Amino acid sequence: MTRNHPHISRRTALRTVGSAALVGVAGCLNNNGGSGTPSNGTTSPDGNGPLTRIAVEGTALVAELSEEADIGQVNLIQPNGELFGQRDVAAGAQQVSFEIGTGYAPGEYRVLALKGEETVVETTTELRPEIQIQDVGLYRNNPDKPWDEVYGESETDRIKNGEAFVTVENTGSGPEAITELIFSGDVPNPIENPRGSGMHETNRVVVSPGETADLFSNSFPFGSESEDGMGCSPDGNSGQFTVIVETQVSGNRVTSTYDVQYSGSDEMTDCEVTITEA
Secondary structure: OOOOOOOOOOOHHHOOEOOOOEEEOOOOOOOOOOOOOOOOOOOOOOOOOOEEEEEEEOOEEEEEEOOOOOOOEEEEEOOOOOEEEEEEOOOOOOEEEEEOOOOOOOEEEEEEEEEOOEEEEEEEEEEOOOEEEEEEEEHHHOOOOOHHHHHOHHHHHHHOOOOEEEEEEEOOOOOEEEEEEEEEEOOOOOOOOOOOOOEOOOOOEEEOOOOEEEEEEOOOOOOOOOOOOOOOOOOOEEEEEEEEEEEOOOOOEEEEEEEEEEEEOOOHHHEEEEEEEO
16 A cells, blocks of 8 residues: 655655645536636636636645636635735736735635726635645564655664654645644653654644655654554554544644554564555
8 A cells, every 4th residue: 555755855754755646636627517606707618717726735825817808806705705915917927826825714715806896706715725634654564665765864774663754645626734743642752752742853744635644753752662552472462553644734633543463583683564445
């Protein structure tokens, strides 16, 4: 189940995996009548009107305009009815963008294209992130991950027996920020989880819609056994642990539970760890 994702540097590897893709979100004009509500009949629901597409690119909302668009301003209205921002449209411009970041309120936004004081077309789009945990693993089982890039080559021997990664995916329509990573349950060293945010060298990882990201742990959940942890034994130990991911925009605690089997010597450094979905 483990996936390989490209990483470009030690720090940027912690933020997003893969290039920012242009992701269409709800509210785009379509062939089924669209969501545009024209005030003067000039919009076209087949995508050929002034607003041809509303999309999310990274952490920005992009409004694409037709070549023939005769508008001077685009406004973005928040779910509570307040103005989020407005952009003047330069002559010949075919898109404007609003940086929504990760401080926006999830919900339905309205995009208004104006000519002077008149609304030429209005459409709606949903901005709502959805984080799912896709995978979890250890260094010892996944040496192909960019551990050296993330932690540094000098740390490889130290982290290879205890550090873990968690792969998350944003299947929603708005960007999200991961603020905390926690391991709880039957892991050898649950005491120091989380240490800080629980993620190595960062307090937040931004995941844009349609993207995945690897969260690398800042503690040693599978390192040396603590008094309250489950360790390894020649006869084998089995249990369950839960990965908890806390999010900023939606304010959710996303959890996923796994079965784990420890077998081998009493030392965790020589222990075989097998993780499967519960």
